[in-house]
Amino acid sequence: MPEFDNMNRIQRTVDFCDMTDYQTTGDHPVSQLANSPEDQCTLIIGGGAGGLELAIKLGRHYRGFNHKVILVDQNRTHIWKPLLHEVAAGAMDPDIDGVDYLSLGNKNGFVFHLGTMVGLDRDRCVVQLAPLLDNEGQTVLTQRELHYTRLVFALGSVTNDFGTEGAREHCIFLDSPQSAQRFHTRLLNEFLKLQADDTKHTLEIAIVGAGATGVELAAELYKTTELLKSYGYNHLSKNRLKVRLVEAGPRLLPALPERIASATKRELEKLGVEILLNTAVSKVEADGLHTREGEFISSKMSVWAAGIKAPDFLHEIGGLATNRINQIKVDRKLVSTVDSAIFALGDCAHCEMPDGSKVPPRAQSAHQMASHVLKNIKLMDAYKPLQDYQYVDYGSLVSLSTYSTVGSLMGNLTKGSMFIEGRLARMVYISLYRMHQFVIYGRLKTLLFMLVNRINRRLRPTLKLH
Ligand SMILES: Cc1cc2nc3c(=O)[nH]c(=O)nc-3n(C[C@H](O)[C@H](O)[C@H](O)COP(=O)(O)OP(=O)(O)OC[C@H]3O[C@@H](n4cnc5c(N)ncnc54)[C@H](O)[C@@H]3O)c2cc1C
Known part of the structure; x- marks a missing residue:
């Protein structure tokens, strides 16, 4: 796309987005505009693995300039999503490890709005947020609208139950801190x-689902049993826990190399996990799962971790192009194929590489895409052509609690794929989270947090017991 074409389109969008009429004529009495339409504003929806990193970097970049960066998230605090299975098992306490968006915004030059996006009006360049309710269902804030000159979708994904009967009613979906905590309370x-x-x-x-989430959760559950026993639950033992991992495909970890899958299988079976492959679930009931083959798998608690999709409200939102799992279609510049003022990144974006492969929904993709959107926004501001994004796979790691970690590293250093296991793999796994923390807090604060974690390990129980 010629650069000036792109810039002109952005400028046209900006001109188009003069909101003064709506404000004065009261055309939209229900929704209140929460920011000034005169402001140049990049609006980021979703403060997860990708969106929060972008908000921080962009907030710092525009500090002192006449350009606002606004981050919207439906939660007050950020938890790095790949750690949700640890929240579910109690190995992580979101009250301690959650990071406050408001204070991050204050330190890094972005404004935080608590709210859930429900709609988009591209003609007026506004995003609609649902009314904000308290725990008793009382309205705290009525429906609001936020104006943008540039919009970035970074609102991740939710669990996809593929319409399986009973899954929504009887399974726990591990896709938000709230559901992970619900699981933890039920488990206790x-x-x-x-x-x-x-x-x-x-x-x-x-x-249900033997991808990374299912596999990691299975191992964490055995660790929880072990720890509870050490806190005085003397009737507990590994033998009193029966975890069944149910997978429709022919092997564990279908997206990862065979060697990682077989090492993981070995470790899980040692713990006592029963692995049921080629087993598709057709219906879920309160006391178990029905399979397509006519079997019944009894279960007191069922977890669905078998697939993802972008939230349903994104389907063709505001006339944008979306795919069958509601992801927003973007070109290699990570710009919507329909509107050049809109970017999408992470799990909610559908981006194809030149070989036809799709960027996978992973934390490293969200991180890379956030850095790329930042780069392209800076190029846009400098009236230069935007660059194409190229996904780079640096490998995959699977953490089986403290029992083992297995994975592969890829990149220039390893010249292909290098299998790693044990302590080294564990260190690399932990360093992924540290890298995310570096972006959020900077090096010094991350080191301090690591120190505090070590101290907490002495002062606090290793398991969240409430
Ligand atoms: C249990 C679990 C384990 C995982 N383990 C790994 C792993 O080991 N390695 C790996 O690479 N990936 C892993 N993943 C996948 C990884 O977490 C995601 O690919 C990554 O978090 C995607 O980043 P994102 O920025 O696109 O979205 P997210 O990190 O999901 O962030 C989305 C944000 O948007 C907010 N949001 C959602 N809807 C709205 C709305 N309507 N309005 C306002 N805000 C909204 C959410 O609150 C959230 O903060 C795991 C996922 C899970 C669930």
Whole structure:
């Protein structure tokens, strides 16, 4: 796309987005415009793995300039999503590890708005946020609108149950801190029942989907049992937990190399996890799963971790092009194929590489895409042509709690794929989160947080017990 064409389109969008009429004529009495339409504003929806990194870098970049950066998220605090299975198992406490958006915004030059995006009006360049309710259902804020000159979608993905009957009612979806905490509370209650009852019945947990989320959660659950026993639950043992990993495909970790999958399978079976491959779930009930082959897998708690999709409200939102799982279609510049004032990154973006492959929904993709959007925004401001994004796979790691970590590294250093396992793999796995923290806090603060974590390990229980 010729650069000036692109810039002209942006400028036209900016001109088009003069909101004064709406403000004065009161054409939209229900929604209040929450920011000034005169402001040049980049609006980022979703403060996750990609969106928060972009908001921080862009906020610092525009500090002192007449350009606002606004971040909207439906939660007050940020938890790095790849750690949600640790929240579910109790290895991580979101009240301690959650990062406050408001204070990050204050330090890094962006404005934070708490809210849930529900609509987009591209003609008026506004995003609509749902009314904000408190825990009792009382309205805190009515429906609001936010004006943008540039919009970035970074609102991630949700669990895809592929319309399986009963899945939504009876399965826990591990796709938000709230659902991970709900799972944790239920888990503690089930363990409490086991402790109170020494008749040796077991707690059956079924996890649908043997991708990274399912596999990592299975291992964490055995660690939780071990730790609870050390806190006085003397009737507990690994034998009283039965985790079944149910996978429709022929092997674990379908998106990762075979060697990682077989090493993971070995470790999980050592722990006692039952792995059911080629087993497709057709229906879920309160007490278990029905398979397409006519079997019944009994389960006290069921978790659905078998697929993702972008949130349903994104489907063709504001006339944008979306795919069948609601991801916004972007070109290699990460710009919407329909509107050059709109970017999308991370799990909610559909971006194809020249070989026809799709950028996978992973934390490293969200991180890379956030850096690329930043680069292209700077180029846009400098009236220079935008650059194409190229996804780089640096490898994959699977953490089986403290029992083991396996994975592969890729890149220039390793010349292809290098299999790693054990301590080294664990260190690399942890360093991925540290890198995310570096972007958020800077080096010094991250080091301080690491120190505080070490101290907390001495002062606090290693497991969230409430
Ligand atoms: C349990 C689990 C384990 C995982 N493990 C790994 C792993 O080991 N390695 C890996 O690479 N990837 C892993 N992933 C995938 C990885 O977490 C995602 O690919 C990554 O977080 C995507 O980043 P994102 O910025 O696109 O979205 P997210 O990080 O999901 O952030 C989206 C943000 O948008 C906000 N939001 C959503 N909807 C709205 C709305 N309507 N209005 C306002 N805000 C909204 C959310 O609150 C959230 O803060 C894992 C995922 C899960 C669930």
